[in-house]
Amino acid sequence: MEYIKHTLTKKYIGQDNILTQIIENAIKAHQVIFFIAPQGTGKSHYISSLRIKGVCEDIKIINPTTALSKQNRQTQIIAEQGDIFLDESEVSSQTFVTSGLETKQNDDINKNILVYVDEPHKIVQYATFAYQEQTHPVIKAIETYLKNGNAAIMTTATPELFYCLEKTELYNKIDLCIEVEKEMNYLEKVNIWTMYSEDHLKKELIKNYKETHLQIALVNDTKAIEKIEKELKEVYNIKTIGITSKNRTLQDTEHFKQFQDLVETGEINQYNILLATSWVDSGITFVNENITDLYCILHNNYRMGDFTMIKQFLARARQSKPTLHIVAPKLTDREERLINLSITLYSGDVLTDKETLDSLSVQTRDELIQSVQTIDGETDHKTVYKKLITCLTEKNHEYIKDYQNGILDKSNLKGIYGIIEKDGEFEHSDIALKYEIHRIIEKLECQKDIQAYIKNLTNCDNIHVIQPDKDRNKNAVFHLCTQQEQIEIIDYLDTLVDSQESFKQEEVTQQLNELSQGKIDGKNLNPIFKNNDLPYKADRIREGNYRLIKKDSTK
Incomplete structure (x- = not known):
């Protein structure tokens, strides 16, 4: 295998004449290319131009996810008819992959075909839970085309997992590996949580909420997504949508419509928070310019995820420069024993x-x-x-x-x-x-120096390790109350200050809960005041009784 490292001299791959000449010469020579380049450098857009430029007669495309396949179709990455998109549902069809591809291959035997495999690291990630449905048929589909000497190009920004395929015919047919180097900065900051809880995620989403901002969270837990979506919408009146592999296919629903809009336009409209499962980590590009926070929540000790998923996800918001929130990885008991x-x-x-x-x-x-x-x-x-x-x-x-x-x-x-x-x-x-052992080893390497590891992974210097405070009141939500609710809450508290009447905490917390329409739900007043930046203090005067004072008051 020949290896070429190239520093990108232009903004996009298609503008770099030296690089494109290397690629096009290899394709014309019917070579198999493994192409590594950062997200946002125009890999897919450039490859779509190769048929128009006469480098090949046809392009056969294998996409790793339905979402990416649909977005590629809708944005006309490949504009002409005749391209074949294989998404995860099509690849899992034995009829389509085995019979269909073999038939098409025989029909195309004299054509100059380019096989384009987008995000091939997904082939490895599917191996532990969908080997028969995804990994095996995709590899065989690609190898079927390569048997007749067709050119192929496999593109990714995250090549770390590809060596897991080293015993396959596909891996050993690679003639040329091209690695493109370009400094890319996708993030403003990275927050590493030392632990995960559903409650902490919800608190962060609420704390970082603003009506003009968009937050996107990848959460590999459908039940958690459904629960958080319901609470944020019904209790806090935050425009939230949770799109999972289960509900995105239910036609005539809010989730189906937003999923279709997203893959067609790359935009999230009418919502301030998007919760999504792992369909969102590869290929899908969000064009919104108001994305302030990304959350890549691989809980349960990264049981359903890895650092490649994080690296893919962090570049999804290319028109913004958000803060990324992740959970520090830990070894499971089984991994420790191993x-x-x-x-x-x-x-x-x-x-x-x-x-x-x-x-x-x-x-x-x-x-x-x-x-x-x-x-x-x-x-x-x-x-x-x-x-x-x-x-x-x-x-x-x-x-x-x-x-x-x-x-x-x-x-x-x-x-x-x-x-x-x-x-x-x-x-x-x-x-x-x-793949299983790779995930263990990368956790161990990360634990040596987590800040240095994440800095290298994300290319972000602004790294913070966050210890979630279990005792922190979960309702830092005063800013989510309507203007009228805020006025009524302040009037009520000022009345208590002026009257200097004694009270029990539960009496006031219950009243705050009612005035905020259920948003404020704590049991202790001072944490509520502190977390909501309210200038009050509950001063205990005797057992079980309190008096309210205002911090800027002499009362």
Whole structure:
């Protein structure tokens, strides 16, 4: 594989004559290109021009998500008819992928075809939960075209996962890797939360809300999205929409309409907050210029996400320069055991407690133990990674053989790193295993120096580690009250100050709750005043009784 590193001298790829000449010569020579370039440099737009320029006769496109496929269609990234868009629903169709592509390939055998694979890192990310439906058919679809010597270009801004495909025919057919360098600054600031809670996310959305601003949150939890959307709309009157893979296909609904508008125009209109699942992290570009905050919430120890997802998502708001909020990654208990080699290679509820390191061959065990020796006081995680892959691959083949011989049942194999189910049978997937271990290693690397790691990942110098305050009153919401509600609340509090009557806290908090139409819902007055910047203080005069004073008052 030839490797070329090129510094982009223009704003967009299509304007750089030296770079485009390299690409077009390779395509004309029917080469397979792996093309790495930052988001916002015009990769898709440039590739769309290649047929018009006569570099190829036709372009066959494989998109990783339905949203990106639809946006590409609607924005006419490829303007002429004849292009084939394979989105996730089409790729999962065995008829379309296997029969359809083979037929089209035979029809196109004498044509100068360019196969365009957008965001190929998604092929790897799908491997752990949708190998049969996504990863396997997409790889086979691409390889089908390449068998007849067609040119191909695979484009991404995040190549970190692509090596997980190194044992595939697709990976080994790559002739040329081009990496484009260009300084890109997408963010104003990054806030790293040391912990995640649904309540903290909601508080941040409320705190950062302004009527003229837009916030976008990627949350891999459909139930949380539905709950937060409902509360922000009904209690706080914030224009919020939560679009998930479940509701975006329900026609004649608010969610379906906004999803269609988004992929057609790239705009979020009529809303101040968009909550979305992971369909939003790749390819979709938001053109709004008022995006102030992005939230990439990969909770549950990044069980359904990775740093590639964060890197993709942070560049979605290219017309704005928002603050990015993320959660600090932590190893799960299972991952800790795997790395430390202290108990078993797998969690006890997957295999028996007798499955220990002793079950490995002596040579493999010794190599693995040796690999975790420290270098200058730090664990050599990359060496650990290689040894783990060797060791787990060996064990997976043993487990599958034991399953076939009736020693293990189906429940024993589910959840094991690198073992996937395909057509009702189990097999080892090198792609899935490498991806699982990659996620562990990147967490470990991040934990060495989280600020330095995130700075390198995001290319943002303004990094802050935030410790969410569990005791902080959740209702910093005075600014969300209507003007009339604010007037009534201030009048009520001023009356208490002037009268100097004693009161119990619950009496006043209940009245504030009623005056704010349920927005203020705390039990303790002083945190409510502090978090809402209200100049009052509840002064205790005797057990259970308080008197209200105004901070700028001598009363």
